[in-house]
Amino acid sequence: MDASTIRTLTADRDLPRLAAAVRRLGSSATTDLIAQLPATEAAVVFRLLPKTVSVDVFDRLDRGTRSDLITALGTTELTTIFADLDPEDQSRLVDELPAGVATKLLSAVAPADLDAVMAVAGYDRNSIARRMSPTAVVAWADDTVAEVADRIRAADVDLADVRLLPVLTADRTLIGTLDALALLRCDPHAPVTSAMDPLETVTHTSEDQETAARAALRDGVPVLPVCDSENRLVGIVPIDDAARIIAEADEADFALSGGTQPLYRRYLPTPILTIARTRIVWLLVLAVSAVLTVHVLEIFESTLAEVVALALFIPLLTGIGGNTGSQAATTVTRALAMDEVGLRDFARVAAKEFTTGLTLGVLLAVPAFAIASPLYGLDIGTIIGLTLIVNCPIAALVGGSIPLAAKACRVDPAVVSTPFISTFCDASGLLVYFTIAITIMGL
Amino acid sequence: MDASTIRTLTADRDLPRLAAAVRRLGSSATTDLIAQLPATEAAVVFRLLPKTVSVDVFDRLDRGTRSDLITALGTTELTTIFADLDPEDQSRLVDELPAGVATKLLSAVAPADLDAVMAVAGYDRNSIARRMSPTAVVAWADDTVAEVADRIRAADVDLADVRLLPVLTADRTLIGTLDALALLRCDPHAPVTSAMDPLETVTHTSEDQETAARAALRDGVPVLPVCDSENRLVGIVPIDDAARIIAEADEADFALSGGTQPLYRRYLPTPILTIARTRIVWLLVLAVSAVLTVHVLEIFESTLAEVVALALFIPLLTGIGGNTGSQAATTVTRALAMDEVGLRDFARVAAKEFTTGLTLGVLLAVPAFAIASPLYGLDIGTIIGLTLIVNCPIAALVGGSIPLAAKACRVDPAVVSTPFISTFCDASGLLVYFTIAITIMGL
Numbered sequence: 015m016d017a018s019t020i021r022t023l024t025a026d027r028d029l030p031r032l033a034a035a036v037r038r039l040g041s042s043a044t045t046d047l048i049a050q051l052p053a054t055e056a057a058v059v060f061r062l063l064p065k066t067v068s069v070d071v072f073d074r075l076d077r078g079t080r081s082d083l084i085t086a087l088g089t090t091e092l093t094t095i096f097a098d099l100d101p102e103d104q105s106r107l108v109d110e111l112p113a114g115v116a117t118k119l120l121s122a123v124a125p126a127d128l129d130a131v132m133a134v135a136g137y138d139r140n141s142i143a144r145r146m147s148p149t150a151v152v153a154w155a156d157d158t159v160a161e162v163a164d165r166i167r168a169a170d171v172d173l174a175d176v177r178l179l180p181v182l183t184a185d186r187t188l189i190g191t192l193d194a195l196a197l198l199r200c201d202p203h204a205p206v207t208s209a210m211d212p213l214e215t216v217t218h219t220s221e222d223q224e225t226a227a228r229a230a231l232r233d234g235v236p237v238l239p240v241c242d243s244e245n246r247l248v249g250i251v252p253i254d255d256a257a258r259i260i261a262e263a264d265e266a267d268f269a270l271s272g273g274t275q276p277l278y279r280r281y282l283p284t285p286i287l288t289i290a291r292t293r294i295v296w297l298l299v300l301a302v303s304a305v306l307t308v309h310v311l312e313i314f315e316s317t318l319a320e321v322v323a324l325a326l327f328i329p330l331l332t333g334i335g336g337n338t339g340s341q342a343a344t345t346v347t348r349a350l351a352m353d354e355v356g357l358r359d360f361a362r363v364a365a366k367e368f369t370t371g372l373t374l375g376v377l378l379a380v381p382a383f384a385i386a387s388p389l390y391g392l393d394i395g396t397i398i399g400l401t402l403i404v405n406c407p408i409a410a411l412v413g414g415s416i417p418l419a420a421k422a423c424r425v426d427p428a429v430v431s432t433p434f435i436s437t438f439c440d441a442s443g444l445l446v447y448f449t450i451a452i453t454i455m456g457l
Numbered sequence: 458m459d460a461s462t463i464r465t466l467t468a469d470r471d472l473p474r475l476a477a478a479v480r481r482l483g484s485s486a487t488t489d490l491i492a493q494l495p496a497t498e499a500a501v502v503f504r505l506l507p508k509t510v511s512v513d514v515f516d517r518l519d520r521g522t523r524s525d526l527i528t529a530l531g532t533t534e535l536t537t538i539f540a541d542l543d544p545e546d547q548s549r550l551v552d553e554l555p556a557g558v559a560t561k562l563l564s565a566v567a568p569a570d571l572d573a574v575m576a577v578a579g580y581d582r583n584s585i586a587r588r589m590s591p592t593a594v595v596a597w598a599d600d601t602v603a604e605v606a607d608r609i610r611a612a613d614v615d616l617a618d619v620r621l622l623p624v625l626t627a628d629r630t631l632i633g634t635l636d637a638l639a640l641l642r643c644d645p646h647a648p649v650t651s652a653m654d655p656l657e658t659v660t661h662t663s664e665d666q667e668t669a670a671r672a673a674l675r676d677g678v679p680v681l682p683v684c685d686s687e688n689r690l691v692g693i694v695p696i697d698d699a700a701r702i703i704a705e706a707d708e709a710d711f712a713l714s715g716g717t718q719p720l721y722r723r724y725l726p727t728p729i730l731t732i733a734r735t736r737i738v739w740l741l742v743l744a745v746s747a748v749l750t751v752h753v754l755e756i757f758e759s760t761l762a763e764v765v766a767l768a769l770f771i772p773l774l775t776g777i778g779g780n781t782g783s784q785a786a787t788t789v790t791r792a793l794a795m796d797e798v799g800l801r802d803f804a805r806v807a808a809k810e811f812t813t814g815l816t817l818g819v820l821l822a823v824p825a826f827a828i829a830s831p832l833y834g835l836d837i838g839t840i841i842g843l844t845l846i847v848n849c850p851i852a853a854l855v856g857g858s859i860p861l862a863a864k865a866c867r868v869d870p871a872v873v874s875t876p877f878i879s880t881f882c883d884a885s886g887l888l889v890y891f892t893i894a895i896t897i898m899g900l
Binding site: 163166167173174176177193194195196197198199228231232233234236252253254257258260261264265267268269271272273274277280281282286287289290293294296297298300301304305307308311312315318319322323325326327328329330332333334337338340341343344345346347348349354355359362363366369370373374377378381382436437440444 | 617675697700754758761769780786806
């Protein structure tokens with residue numbers, strides 16, 4: 015395999031064949047190949063290496079090539095090549111980057127290019143790895159308290175990044191954390207491990223960034239260390255960055271639950287057309303799916319012509335159904351975001367929401383029947399009451415299931431819930447309503 | 458004025474007369490009076506003193522009475538007496554507690570009683586004062602670095618509470634903050650003021666807790682010092698407490714935007730009836746207000762009888778109207794929570810939402826007309842298109858205004874928005890729809 019073959023395969027974006035080819039070469043041959051290729055192609059080849067080989071190759075490369083490689087991993091061209099891969103291909107072709115290489119990338123790349131480089135490095139868009147900063151100061155397991163204190167004094171870094179230091183063994187395995195303030199209280203000659211907090215949980219690069227950030231803030235951890243799958247430290251997430259992750263996630267959830275996309279900028283200075291753009295997509299989705307309600311009503315057009323009074327309760331009944339559905343969706347979406355429920359709980363959530371919906375349906379049906387019967391007749395009162403009893407459990411069941419279904423399809427639950435639920439509940443509510451009406455009135 | 462008069466006035470809950478009476482006494486007479494009263498009555502009298510007098514009286518009291526007073530301020534009985542006052546009366550009768558007294562209260566009261574005591578102390582339910590912790594360690598303006606470091610070493614407190622120390626003058630005025638880690642980097646003999654960060658903003662006890670907590674997290678401040686109106690330190694809010702305040706506020710906003718009350722507990726273990734209770738209130742409010750739509754449709758019952766096809770588009774049009782309204786409400790509610798807009802911006806928000814709504818109405822009307830006309834006739838197509846153009850700006854205007862109106866009435870915008878908007882938009886949408894239909898069809 016020579017450089018021109020590599021170039022052709024890269025130009026053709028035939029990454030599967032390229033991956034198969036480079037995986038047959040040994041570390042030494044690969045190092046030579048990478049050294050003679052132009053930086054971008056070298057970077058493509060490098061990212062396709064198996065994890066065990068890539069750390070070895072990276073170590074063998076000379077300083078210059080290594081630095082070219084790191085810069086190349088941040089180029090737009092390379093980002094585009096890997097962005098074209100779908101996630102399954104990416105995880106099949108691109109192995110986890112060894113912690114040593116990832117750490118060097120983190121500290122070598124300009125902050126503005128970090129997100130692009132981490133994408134090429136194979137970290138998922140929602141993973142905590144995409145929000146890592148370079149580790150400012152570490153404590154080694156054989157350090158004394160005084161040695162670590164000196165290292166903090168000497169380091170020209172933001173204090174926020176050193177409030178909690180990762181404690182590492184010689185091979186960068188994370189074994190604990192050290193609150194930098196605890197150094198003030200310790201004997202300078204004591205081993206750093208005596209002041210260390212043992213590790214309770216390790217946050218891995220692949221973890222969902224919102225989940226990881228929420229856990230860090232809940233526990234009041236000032237700096238969150240992030241490790242690869244072998245518990246070797248890769249980078250850190252200071253608490254203010256964790257707070258930012260949560261603020262963005264909450265802004266998005268809140269906006270989406272209100273049927274709009276998040277603005278991610280201040281409201282007043284944002285131009286009208288930008289605001290309209292965040293809203294129009296949803297309104298169109300809603301409008302297209304609301305066409306379903308038109309079709310459902312068309313089925314019952316003759317029933318409506320016979321008993322026009324039935325039309326009076328359409329907004330009331332679809333409103334209650336839609337609200338019951340969105341209440342269920344809101345509760346389950348939040349529980350998902352808080353990591354309280356998962357896909358394994360599908361049956362429990364469904365049963366819970368169905369029963370809750372039935373309870374609500376009965377609680378609403380009683381006053382509805384009592385008020386509507388004297389005003390619009392016993393028939394209409396019964397129809398409205400029965401519709402509530404039948405439709406509320408359906409709406410709650412669907413509303414509670416959709417966020418879980420979305421999660422299973424790897425879609426943000428907040429994105430799909432609102433328009434889908436209101437449309438579904440409107441249509442199902444109308445079907446239930448008219449079916450009950452036809453049966454009771456004998457139409 | 459003698460002890461028995463005080464007891465009668467306290468028993469009668471006639472606080473205005475009691476306040477007027479005790480305010481006529483001097484510091485010395487008040488101190489004597491408080492010393493002879495049983496602790497609960499003494500505490501009532503104490504809370505009714507003007508600020509200038511209460512600090513003086515507190516200083517004159519002997520140790521035992523002082524400690525009884527502090528304990529009494531936490532009793533249920535006293536809390537009930539002051540809880541009965543409406544907020545205006547409270548702020549009129551009960552003066553701001555001097556920082557020195559508030560600080561002693563904070564550190565003397567058990568954490569479980571803190572909220573009750575802070576209520577009696579006159580702090581508003583949503584104020585940051587209600588979430589303060591006692592200050593663990595302070596730095597005095599004339600300290601050296603070594604003196605402060607020794608104080609941290611000697612203090613038996615959680616490290617999280619001393620990451621940032623308030624720097625105070627002799628009269629407890631906050632003049633800056635000191636990052637405790639900066640001590641590691643300083644010459645031990647240097648004055649502490651040389652390592653101090655000057656004060657940019659001061660958080661006062663009366664500030665809204667959500668606003669204060671968001672600002673602290675955004676700025677990555679590890680500990681937030683809280684001062685009285687004279688910038689004297691009262692207490693602190695560590696960052697993990699600030700994170701908890703925001704998490705609770707977000708949970709509430711998110712739940713309310715989905716038309717349900719927040720659970721504030723884990724979803725799966727919560728009993729069905731508890732969940733149903735968080736939802737039924739909203740559904741009933743919605744149902745009662747949805748009766749409005751029934752009345753609107755009754756007005757147009759004869760029109761519906763003539764052209765049954767008009768009923769087909771009721772869910773579609775009310776759905777789009779309701780969604781346009783809730784989009785506007787969501788954006789404005791978030792901007793309010795983020796302190797980006799206030800009541801002063803009412804006209805700008807209204808104008809912005811009206812224009813956005815008009816833009817959205819036109820964007821939706823064009824495809825709606827193009828699709829509906831060939832299927833249901835030119836009349837229906839025109840009616841649907843015009844309804845969207847007229848109703849969307851109304852819905853957006855109302856949706857954007859309601860959160861501001863709620864704020865003006867000191868009601869949580871998230872509480873009132875959803876049901877009010879969906880009902881209003883349904884009713885207004887139906888009115889617009891049938892008015893346009895009658896005009897165009899000449900019914």
